[in-house]
Amino acid sequence: GENVEQHPSTLSVQEGDSAVIKCTYSDSASNYFPWYKQELGKGPQLIIDIRSNVGEKKDQRIAVTLNKTAKHFSLHITETQPEDSAVYFCAARGLGSSNTGKLIFGQGTTLQVKP
Amino acid sequence: NAGVMQNPRHLVRRRGQEARLRCSPMKGHSHVYWYRQLPEEGLKFMVYLQKENIIDESGMPKERFSAEFPKEGPSILRIQQVVRGDSAAYFCASSQGTGNQPQHFGDGTRLSIL
Numbered sequence: 001g002e003n004v005e006q007h008p009s010t011l012s013v014q015e016g017d018s019a020v021i022k023c024t025y026s027d028s029a030s031n032y033f034p035w036y037k038q039e040l041g042k043g044p045q046l047i048i049d050i051r052s053n054v055g056e057k058k059d060q061r062i063a064v065t066l067n068k069t070a071k072h073f074s075l076h077i078t079e080t081q082p083e084d085s086a087v088y089f090c091a092a093r094g095l096g097s098s099n100t101g102k103l104i105f106g107q108g109t110t111l112q113v114k115p
Numbered sequence: 116n117a118g119v120m121q122n123p124r125h126l127v128r129r130r131g132q133e134a135r136l137r138c139s140p141m142k143g144h145s146h147v148y149w150y151r152q153l154p155e156e157g158l159k160f161m162v163y164l165q166k167e168n169i170i171d172e173s174g175m176p177k178e179r180f181s182a183e184f185p186k187e188g189p190s191i192l193r194i195q196q197v198v199r200g201d202s203a204a205y206f207c208a209s210s211q212g213t214g215n216q217p218q219h220f221g222d223g224t225r226l227s228i229l
Contacts, residue, residue, distance in 0.1 A: 006157075034218070043220035043222040043223050044158070044206070045220070046218070049215075051215055089158070101148075101210070107156065107157045
């Protein structure tokens with residue numbers, strides 16, 4: 001079935017350093033890949049997304065890259081700040097035969113940014 | 116606040132009782148998704164609804180769980196005869212459409228079964 005693998009499960013960086021989170025997906029028909037940030041006690045917040053017709057997208061300190069051939073995509077956060085500490089989830093839109101738009105999520109990465 | 120609204124935020128039930136979780140989508144959104152999150156895990160898709168229609172319930176347990184999105188009012192996720200294993204955070208998301216429309220999430224309902 002459809003699957004998304006996310007690594008690493010935990011990531012600790014010093015403030016100002018970069019953080020990279022990687023995901024691979026199994027459904028070659030997937031064409032939409034959002035990233036969510038979840039803080040304790042809150043719902044996932046969409047921070048950036050990318051569609052399969054582009055290879056890279058950037059929004060200030062956050063960038064996402066997509067390699068459709070290898071079926072993997074990555075989140076890059078530069079100049080990290082303590083408020084970036086949270087759990088980050090990647091997801092892929094699972095099309096399959098039903099094309100309902102449901103999201104298949106990775107297992108999450110707990111990012112800790114040390115001051 | 117025009118975001119996705121879920122209530123209650125916390126719900127405690129005893130085994131065998133019923134749980135009703137409510138979700139009001141963002142203004143202008145007519146597509147609703149329900150996801151379940153177990154501790155230390157990612158979100159798992161349960162069901163996708165449009166107004167008055169269930170479009171995809173492939174992630175929904177076959178028994179005890181049901182969902183609706185009436186013409187008027189919020190979407191409801193209903194769990195009958197709850198068991199300990201139903202304890203989780205339940206999140207609702209809404210979007211303007213399918214395709215590549217972003218899904219925006221509420222802050223969830225944390226269900227605890229005693």
